[in-house]
Amino acid sequence: MNTVVIAIVMGIMYWWCRGMIFSYFGFLFISSPVTVGIVAGLLMGQPIQGLIIGGGIALVFAGIIAPGGNLPTDECLAATCVIPIAIQSGMNATTAIALAVPVGLLGAFVTNLRKVINTYFVKMAEDYAEKGNTSGIWRCATLYPAIAAIPLLFLPVFIINLVGQDVVVNVMNALPTFVTHGLEVAGGILPALGFALIMNMIGKPKLIPYVFLGYVIVAVGGVNSLTAGIVAICAAFIYVFQKREIVEEVKDNE
């Protein structure tokens, strides 16, 4: 399909998710590289390829959550800018991942800028409050920030999608083989960053043996991820029940 249409759709998706329309629906569903991948893929007639690249990007970013609304890196910006270009130029998933991650880092800048721009609506809402105008406040909460976000969120993604493809293809062709191979290798390692961030966030170093257990059952045991999930759920139940039993025994002894 036409590059302009794809650029518009990608721009709208980024505007929707970082404009935070329908909060977690936008934040979680629209912003996911999986969703972006399948939409971009459908527009370009390669939904499965889009899905595969999107899934790879999503894995790297899976460990990144936004405590207090601070986004260290932006999976949706990465996905909306990189996936259409990757599909069009026939890039493989690992190279796309390595390209997407640095793009994501720019996203933190955009989200912070939005929070600066939105301070303008605080004063406006206060004036409406003074007049008891409830629908005015509601417009400050929804309509105005959504409009203000168009140049900030829609435009950059739209433009990158329009001009980016030629640039990226030319650069990728000009790069020596060891660089493109290096990017592929990086794409293979990067998901480990996502997992390490999740382990850090859980913040329970004494649970690290479970990481080894999970690793061994898949790497050595060769089971698929669904089976691994079932084993993991069993491990979780055993852990909780054992803990409860110990607590009860201690209580009985007292």
Added chain:
Amino acid sequence: MSNEVNTTQTVDTSEKYLTQKDLNKAMFRWYLSAEMPLNYENMQGIAFCGSIAPILKKLYTKKEDLVDALKRHLLLYNCNITAGGLILGTTIAMEEQRAKNPAEMPDAAITGLKTGLMGPVAAFGDSFDWGIIGTLFKIAAATLAAAGNPFALAALLVFAAYCIVELVIFTNLTYKKGRSSIKTIMGSGLMQDVISGANVLAMFMMGAMTAGMVSLTTPLKVAGVVIQEKLDGIFPGIFPLAALFLIYYLVRHKKVGTGKIVLAIIAVSILGAFIGIV
């Protein structure tokens, strides 16, 4: 059962001004707008005020009361959106009480509750909903997608639905049962069990996912012996696991930022490709 509910209620049902419809409207508005006007001055303040504005308008018929109430809710507010239903429901219940009897419910109590609880509730929501449950769903979706399976979208939708259900349950519960219910919910033993079980599940899956999703091998040969084959004979895929723990160490103990690690991974990979060891 009905007696039990009545005794825990702080507000008398026979005199409620608000209907379920008002509550639903507030929840819908909150879910739609919560982060849209996010800003550095009052964070989600405009959205919180805008979401309950119709309720305030209904409760306060005198203009100066309405203006006071609107200004009160334009103050700084920042919380996890769906777990924040705990605060939304409680706030609405308190405003209703204040509308009936201002002396019994000073405005400082309402503001105090909001600002005092937004931290702990956000910590719970961000770490449990997003950190654990959300991460598991995101990983499930990403894994399915990476394998080319469109059911990935369903996994994401299930989590989005979970968040909405949480908002609806928490808001209704705290509105009906009053202020004390927040502590009861957040401190219950069952909640602690669910959290620790989910932690084990997540840690286990991190290992399993590393085995399945992270790839790092070496093409090196020493005197005709393929190194990777020998290593796989000892411990299959030792490099991905080593990479995981190296990054974990940098994040946890060296507090290296995500951006730096990303750039380092890319630089080291390109360097490795140049020397020919990866």
